[in-house]
Amino acid sequence: MSTDAERLNALWDAYAHRVQAYAMRHVDPDTAAEVVSETFLIAWRRLADVPGEPMPWLLVVARNTIRNAYRSRYRARALADELARIADVLPPVAEAAEDVALERDALLRGLAALTPREREALLLTSWDGLAAADAARVAGCSVSAFQVRLHRARRRLRAALHPDDDADGRSRRADPRAHAVIAWEGD
Incomplete structure:
Protein backbone atom coordinates (compact mmCIF):
# COMPACT_ATOMS: atom_id res chain seq x y z
CA MET A 1 0.00 0.00 0.00
CA SER A 2 1.39 3.43 -0.92
CA THR A 3 1.99 6.16 1.63
CA ASP A 4 -0.77 8.34 0.06
CA ALA A 5 -3.30 5.54 0.40
CA GLU A 6 -2.14 4.86 3.95
CA ARG A 7 -2.47 8.54 4.82
CA LEU A 8 -5.98 8.71 3.37
CA ASN A 9 -6.97 5.55 5.26
CA ALA A 10 -5.59 7.07 8.46
CA LEU A 11 -7.56 10.29 7.83
CA TRP A 12 -10.70 8.26 7.20
CA ASP A 13 -10.29 6.16 10.31
CA ALA A 14 -9.56 9.15 12.53
CA TYR A 15 -11.96 11.77 11.15
CA ALA A 16 -14.79 10.27 9.03
CA HIS A 17 -17.11 9.89 12.04
CA ARG A 18 -16.46 13.51 13.08
CA VAL A 19 -17.10 14.81 9.56
CA GLN A 20 -20.26 12.66 9.54
CA ALA A 21 -21.42 14.19 12.84
CA TYR A 22 -20.77 17.69 11.49
CA ALA A 23 -22.71 16.95 8.31
CA MET A 24 -25.62 15.40 10.25
CA ARG A 25 -26.06 18.66 12.16
CA HIS A 26 -26.66 20.47 8.85
CA VAL A 27 -28.33 18.08 6.42
CA ASP A 28 -30.40 14.90 6.23
CA PRO A 29 -28.70 11.51 6.71
CA ASP A 30 -28.52 10.65 2.98
CA THR A 31 -26.99 13.99 2.11
CA ALA A 32 -24.64 13.72 5.10
CA ALA A 33 -23.28 10.44 3.72
CA GLU A 34 -22.71 12.15 0.36
CA VAL A 35 -20.97 15.05 2.12
CA VAL A 36 -18.58 12.67 3.88
CA SER A 37 -17.82 10.85 0.64
CA GLU A 38 -17.25 14.08 -1.26
CA THR A 39 -15.09 15.50 1.54
CA PHE A 40 -12.76 12.52 1.50
CA LEU A 41 -12.71 12.41 -2.29
CA ILE A 42 -11.49 16.01 -2.24
CA ALA A 43 -9.00 15.09 0.48
CA TRP A 44 -7.68 12.30 -1.75
CA ARG A 45 -7.38 14.61 -4.76
CA ARG A 46 -5.70 17.32 -2.70
CA LEU A 47 -3.83 15.16 -0.24
CA ALA A 48 -0.76 17.40 -0.46
CA ASP A 49 -2.92 20.35 0.73
CA VAL A 50 -4.24 18.56 3.82
CA PRO A 51 -2.42 20.14 6.79
CA GLY A 52 -0.86 18.35 9.72
CA GLU A 53 -3.99 19.06 11.81
CA PRO A 54 -6.59 17.99 9.21
CA MET A 55 -9.84 18.36 11.19
CA PRO A 56 -10.46 22.08 10.50
CA TRP A 57 -9.51 21.62 6.84
CA LEU A 58 -11.87 18.64 6.47
CA LEU A 59 -14.72 20.57 8.10
CA VAL A 60 -14.19 23.52 5.74
CA VAL A 61 -14.39 21.11 2.80
CA ALA A 62 -17.53 19.55 4.31
CA ARG A 63 -19.08 22.99 4.87
CA ASN A 64 -18.37 23.97 1.26
CA THR A 65 -19.83 20.68 0.05
CA ILE A 66 -22.99 21.32 2.10
CA ARG A 67 -23.27 24.82 0.64
CA ASN A 68 -22.95 23.39 -2.86
CA ALA A 69 -25.72 20.91 -2.06
CA TYR A 70 -27.96 23.74 -0.82
CA ARG A 71 -27.29 25.76 -3.97
CA SER A 72 -28.03 22.74 -6.15
CA ARG A 73 -31.31 22.09 -4.35
CA TYR A 74 -32.25 25.77 -4.58
CA ARG A 75 -31.57 25.81 -8.33
CA ALA A 76 -33.54 22.59 -8.79
CA ARG A 77 -36.52 24.04 -6.87
CA ALA A 78 -36.34 27.29 -8.84
CA LEU A 79 -36.24 25.35 -12.09
CA ALA A 80 -39.18 23.18 -11.04
CA ASP A 81 -41.17 26.29 -10.06
CA GLU A 82 -40.39 27.96 -13.37
CA LEU A 83 -41.35 24.85 -15.34
CA ALA A 84 -44.62 24.62 -13.41
CA ARG A 85 -45.35 28.28 -14.15
CA ILE A 86 -44.66 27.76 -17.85
CA ALA A 87 -46.80 24.61 -17.91
CA ASP A 88 -49.72 26.65 -16.54
CA VAL A 89 -49.66 29.07 -19.47
CA LEU A 90 -48.85 26.65 -22.30
CA PRO A 91 -51.33 24.41 -24.06
CA PRO A 92 -51.17 20.72 -23.23
CA HIS A 162 -51.37 29.99 -46.68
CA PRO A 163 -53.27 29.06 -49.82
CA ASP A 164 -56.25 31.19 -48.73
CA ASP A 165 -54.22 34.43 -48.74
CA ASP A 166 -54.35 36.84 -51.67
CA ALA A 167 -51.30 37.87 -53.72
CA ASP A 168 -50.37 40.59 -51.22
CA GLY A 169 -50.33 38.14 -48.31
CA ARG A 170 -53.58 39.38 -46.77
CA SER A 171 -55.72 36.63 -45.37
CA ARG A 172 -59.11 35.95 -46.84
CA ARG A 173 -59.91 33.66 -43.93
CA ALA A 174 -62.34 34.75 -41.24
CA ASP A 175 -59.96 33.85 -38.42
CA PRO A 176 -56.34 33.97 -39.66
CA ARG A 177 -53.69 32.28 -37.51
CA ALA A 178 -50.28 33.77 -37.00
CA HIS A 179 -47.66 31.23 -37.98
CA ALA A 180 -44.14 31.41 -36.69
CA VAL A 181 -42.82 29.55 -39.71
CA ILE A 182 -42.63 32.69 -41.82
CA ALA A 183 -40.47 34.81 -39.61
CA TRP A 184 -38.40 35.89 -42.55
CA GLU A 185 -40.26 39.04 -43.50
CA GLY A 186 -37.33 41.35 -42.85
CA ASP A 187 -33.67 41.04 -43.72
Missing part, protein backbone atom coordinates in the same frame (compact mmCIF):
# COMPACT_ATOMS: atom_id res chain seq x y z
CA VAL A 93 -48.14 19.00 -24.72
CA ALA A 94 -50.14 16.75 -27.02
CA GLU A 95 -51.84 19.74 -28.65
CA ALA A 96 -48.60 21.69 -28.90
CA ALA A 97 -46.71 18.73 -30.33
CA GLU A 98 -49.46 18.15 -32.89
CA ASP A 99 -49.47 21.83 -33.92
CA VAL A 100 -45.69 21.85 -34.23
CA ALA A 101 -45.71 18.66 -36.28
CA LEU A 102 -48.38 20.06 -38.62
CA GLU A 103 -46.52 23.34 -39.10
CA ARG A 104 -43.23 21.49 -39.60
CA ASP A 105 -44.75 19.25 -42.26
CA ALA A 106 -46.33 22.23 -44.02
CA LEU A 107 -43.04 24.10 -43.95
CA LEU A 108 -41.10 21.13 -45.31
CA ARG A 109 -43.64 20.68 -48.11
CA GLY A 110 -43.42 24.39 -48.88
CA LEU A 111 -39.61 24.30 -48.96
CA ALA A 112 -39.68 21.24 -51.22
CA ALA A 113 -41.91 23.12 -53.69
CA LEU A 114 -39.30 25.89 -54.11
CA THR A 115 -36.57 25.84 -56.70
CA PRO A 116 -33.12 24.93 -55.35
CA ARG A 117 -31.97 28.57 -55.65
CA GLU A 118 -35.04 29.89 -53.83
CA ARG A 119 -34.66 27.29 -51.10
CA GLU A 120 -30.97 28.19 -50.73
CA ALA A 121 -31.84 31.89 -50.48
CA LEU A 122 -34.33 31.25 -47.68
CA LEU A 123 -32.04 28.89 -45.78
CA LEU A 124 -29.00 31.16 -46.06
CA THR A 125 -30.89 34.06 -44.52
CA SER A 126 -33.22 32.24 -42.13
CA TRP A 127 -31.33 29.14 -41.08
CA ASP A 128 -27.75 30.38 -41.34
CA GLY A 129 -28.62 33.95 -40.30
CA LEU A 130 -26.69 35.66 -43.09
CA ALA A 131 -27.44 39.17 -44.27
CA ALA A 132 -28.43 39.51 -47.93
CA ALA A 133 -24.96 40.73 -48.99
CA ASP A 134 -23.20 37.81 -47.29
CA ALA A 135 -25.76 35.31 -48.56
CA ALA A 136 -25.35 36.67 -52.11
CA ARG A 137 -21.61 36.08 -51.86
CA VAL A 138 -22.24 32.48 -50.76
CA ALA A 139 -24.82 31.96 -53.52
CA GLY A 140 -22.43 33.38 -56.09
CA CYS A 141 -24.66 36.17 -57.38
CA SER A 142 -25.14 39.91 -57.03
CA VAL A 143 -26.98 41.32 -54.01
CA SER A 144 -29.87 42.50 -56.19
CA ALA A 145 -30.21 39.07 -57.84
CA PHE A 146 -30.15 37.44 -54.42
CA GLN A 147 -32.83 39.79 -53.10
CA VAL A 148 -35.06 38.91 -56.05
CA ARG A 149 -34.56 35.19 -55.32
CA LEU A 150 -35.31 35.75 -51.66
CA HIS A 151 -38.44 37.79 -52.41
CA ARG A 152 -39.74 35.12 -54.79
CA ALA A 153 -38.92 32.35 -52.33
CA ARG A 154 -40.78 34.09 -49.53
CA ARG A 155 -43.79 34.77 -51.73
CA ARG A 156 -43.95 31.15 -52.96
CA LEU A 157 -43.47 29.73 -49.47
CA ARG A 158 -46.17 32.02 -48.07
CA ALA A 159 -48.53 30.90 -50.86
CA ALA A 160 -47.77 27.24 -50.11
CA LEU A 161 -48.35 27.69 -46.36
Whole structure:
Protein backbone atom coordinates (compact mmCIF):
# COMPACT_ATOMS: atom_id res chain seq x y z
CA MET A 1 0.00 0.00 0.00
CA SER A 2 1.39 3.43 -0.92
CA THR A 3 1.99 6.16 1.63
CA ASP A 4 -0.77 8.34 0.06
CA ALA A 5 -3.30 5.54 0.40
CA GLU A 6 -2.14 4.86 3.95
CA ARG A 7 -2.47 8.54 4.82
CA LEU A 8 -5.98 8.71 3.37
CA ASN A 9 -6.97 5.55 5.26
CA ALA A 10 -5.59 7.07 8.46
CA LEU A 11 -7.56 10.29 7.83
CA TRP A 12 -10.70 8.26 7.20
CA ASP A 13 -10.29 6.16 10.31
CA ALA A 14 -9.56 9.15 12.53
CA TYR A 15 -11.96 11.77 11.15
CA ALA A 16 -14.79 10.27 9.03
CA HIS A 17 -17.11 9.89 12.04
CA ARG A 18 -16.46 13.51 13.08
CA VAL A 19 -17.10 14.81 9.56
CA GLN A 20 -20.26 12.66 9.54
CA ALA A 21 -21.42 14.19 12.84
CA TYR A 22 -20.77 17.69 11.49
CA ALA A 23 -22.71 16.95 8.31
CA MET A 24 -25.62 15.40 10.25
CA ARG A 25 -26.06 18.66 12.16
CA HIS A 26 -26.66 20.47 8.85
CA VAL A 27 -28.33 18.08 6.42
CA ASP A 28 -30.40 14.90 6.23
CA PRO A 29 -28.70 11.51 6.71
CA ASP A 30 -28.52 10.65 2.98
CA THR A 31 -26.99 13.99 2.11
CA ALA A 32 -24.64 13.72 5.10
CA ALA A 33 -23.28 10.44 3.72
CA GLU A 34 -22.71 12.15 0.36
CA VAL A 35 -20.97 15.05 2.12
CA VAL A 36 -18.58 12.67 3.88
CA SER A 37 -17.82 10.85 0.64
CA GLU A 38 -17.25 14.08 -1.26
CA THR A 39 -15.09 15.50 1.54
CA PHE A 40 -12.76 12.52 1.50
CA LEU A 41 -12.71 12.41 -2.29
CA ILE A 42 -11.49 16.01 -2.24
CA ALA A 43 -9.00 15.09 0.48
CA TRP A 44 -7.68 12.30 -1.75
CA ARG A 45 -7.38 14.61 -4.76
CA ARG A 46 -5.70 17.32 -2.70
CA LEU A 47 -3.83 15.16 -0.24
CA ALA A 48 -0.76 17.40 -0.46
CA ASP A 49 -2.92 20.35 0.73
CA VAL A 50 -4.24 18.56 3.82
CA PRO A 51 -2.42 20.14 6.79
CA GLY A 52 -0.86 18.35 9.72
CA GLU A 53 -3.99 19.06 11.81
CA PRO A 54 -6.59 17.99 9.21
CA MET A 55 -9.84 18.36 11.19
CA PRO A 56 -10.46 22.08 10.50
CA TRP A 57 -9.51 21.62 6.84
CA LEU A 58 -11.87 18.64 6.47
CA LEU A 59 -14.72 20.57 8.10
CA VAL A 60 -14.19 23.52 5.74
CA VAL A 61 -14.39 21.11 2.80
CA ALA A 62 -17.53 19.55 4.31
CA ARG A 63 -19.08 22.99 4.87
CA ASN A 64 -18.37 23.97 1.26
CA THR A 65 -19.83 20.68 0.05
CA ILE A 66 -22.99 21.32 2.10
CA ARG A 67 -23.27 24.82 0.64
CA ASN A 68 -22.95 23.39 -2.86
CA ALA A 69 -25.72 20.91 -2.06
CA TYR A 70 -27.96 23.74 -0.82
CA ARG A 71 -27.29 25.76 -3.97
CA SER A 72 -28.03 22.74 -6.15
CA ARG A 73 -31.31 22.09 -4.35
CA TYR A 74 -32.25 25.77 -4.58
CA ARG A 75 -31.57 25.81 -8.33
CA ALA A 76 -33.54 22.59 -8.79
CA ARG A 77 -36.52 24.04 -6.87
CA ALA A 78 -36.34 27.29 -8.84
CA LEU A 79 -36.24 25.35 -12.09
CA ALA A 80 -39.18 23.18 -11.04
CA ASP A 81 -41.17 26.29 -10.06
CA GLU A 82 -40.39 27.96 -13.37
CA LEU A 83 -41.35 24.85 -15.34
CA ALA A 84 -44.62 24.62 -13.41
CA ARG A 85 -45.35 28.28 -14.15
CA ILE A 86 -44.66 27.76 -17.85
CA ALA A 87 -46.80 24.61 -17.91
CA ASP A 88 -49.72 26.65 -16.54
CA VAL A 89 -49.66 29.07 -19.47
CA LEU A 90 -48.85 26.65 -22.30
CA PRO A 91 -51.33 24.41 -24.06
CA PRO A 92 -51.17 20.72 -23.23
CA VAL A 93 -48.14 19.00 -24.72
CA ALA A 94 -50.14 16.75 -27.02
CA GLU A 95 -51.84 19.74 -28.65
CA ALA A 96 -48.60 21.69 -28.90
CA ALA A 97 -46.71 18.73 -30.33
CA GLU A 98 -49.46 18.15 -32.89
CA ASP A 99 -49.47 21.83 -33.92
CA VAL A 100 -45.69 21.85 -34.23
CA ALA A 101 -45.71 18.66 -36.28
CA LEU A 102 -48.38 20.06 -38.62
CA GLU A 103 -46.52 23.34 -39.10
CA ARG A 104 -43.23 21.49 -39.60
CA ASP A 105 -44.75 19.25 -42.26
CA ALA A 106 -46.33 22.23 -44.02
CA LEU A 107 -43.04 24.10 -43.95
CA LEU A 108 -41.10 21.13 -45.31
CA ARG A 109 -43.64 20.68 -48.11
CA GLY A 110 -43.42 24.39 -48.88
CA LEU A 111 -39.61 24.30 -48.96
CA ALA A 112 -39.68 21.24 -51.22
CA ALA A 113 -41.91 23.12 -53.69
CA LEU A 114 -39.30 25.89 -54.11
CA THR A 115 -36.57 25.84 -56.70
CA PRO A 116 -33.12 24.93 -55.35
CA ARG A 117 -31.97 28.57 -55.65
CA GLU A 118 -35.04 29.89 -53.83
CA ARG A 119 -34.66 27.29 -51.10
CA GLU A 120 -30.97 28.19 -50.73
CA ALA A 121 -31.84 31.89 -50.48
CA LEU A 122 -34.33 31.25 -47.68
CA LEU A 123 -32.04 28.89 -45.78
CA LEU A 124 -29.00 31.16 -46.06
CA THR A 125 -30.89 34.06 -44.52
CA SER A 126 -33.22 32.24 -42.13
CA TRP A 127 -31.33 29.14 -41.08
CA ASP A 128 -27.75 30.38 -41.34
CA GLY A 129 -28.62 33.95 -40.30
CA LEU A 130 -26.69 35.66 -43.09
CA ALA A 131 -27.44 39.17 -44.27
CA ALA A 132 -28.43 39.51 -47.93
CA ALA A 133 -24.96 40.73 -48.99
CA ASP A 134 -23.20 37.81 -47.29
CA ALA A 135 -25.76 35.31 -48.56
CA ALA A 136 -25.35 36.67 -52.11
CA ARG A 137 -21.61 36.08 -51.86
CA VAL A 138 -22.24 32.48 -50.76
CA ALA A 139 -24.82 31.96 -53.52
CA GLY A 140 -22.43 33.38 -56.09
CA CYS A 141 -24.66 36.17 -57.38
CA SER A 142 -25.14 39.91 -57.03
CA VAL A 143 -26.98 41.32 -54.01
CA SER A 144 -29.87 42.50 -56.19
CA ALA A 145 -30.21 39.07 -57.84
CA PHE A 146 -30.15 37.44 -54.42
CA GLN A 147 -32.83 39.79 -53.10
CA VAL A 148 -35.06 38.91 -56.05
CA ARG A 149 -34.56 35.19 -55.32
CA LEU A 150 -35.31 35.75 -51.66
CA HIS A 151 -38.44 37.79 -52.41
CA ARG A 152 -39.74 35.12 -54.79
CA ALA A 153 -38.92 32.35 -52.33
CA ARG A 154 -40.78 34.09 -49.53
CA ARG A 155 -43.79 34.77 -51.73
CA ARG A 156 -43.95 31.15 -52.96
CA LEU A 157 -43.47 29.73 -49.47
CA ARG A 158 -46.17 32.02 -48.07
CA ALA A 159 -48.53 30.90 -50.86
CA ALA A 160 -47.77 27.24 -50.11
CA LEU A 161 -48.35 27.69 -46.36
CA HIS A 162 -51.37 29.99 -46.68
CA PRO A 163 -53.27 29.06 -49.82
CA ASP A 164 -56.25 31.19 -48.73
CA ASP A 165 -54.22 34.43 -48.74
CA ASP A 166 -54.35 36.84 -51.67
CA ALA A 167 -51.30 37.87 -53.72
CA ASP A 168 -50.37 40.59 -51.22
CA GLY A 169 -50.33 38.14 -48.31
CA ARG A 170 -53.58 39.38 -46.77
CA SER A 171 -55.72 36.63 -45.37
CA ARG A 172 -59.11 35.95 -46.84
CA ARG A 173 -59.91 33.66 -43.93
CA ALA A 174 -62.34 34.75 -41.24
CA ASP A 175 -59.96 33.85 -38.42
CA PRO A 176 -56.34 33.97 -39.66
CA ARG A 177 -53.69 32.28 -37.51
CA ALA A 178 -50.28 33.77 -37.00
CA HIS A 179 -47.66 31.23 -37.98
CA ALA A 180 -44.14 31.41 -36.69
CA VAL A 181 -42.82 29.55 -39.71
CA ILE A 182 -42.63 32.69 -41.82
CA ALA A 183 -40.47 34.81 -39.61
CA TRP A 184 -38.40 35.89 -42.55
CA GLU A 185 -40.26 39.04 -43.50
CA GLY A 186 -37.33 41.35 -42.85
CA ASP A 187 -33.67 41.04 -43.72
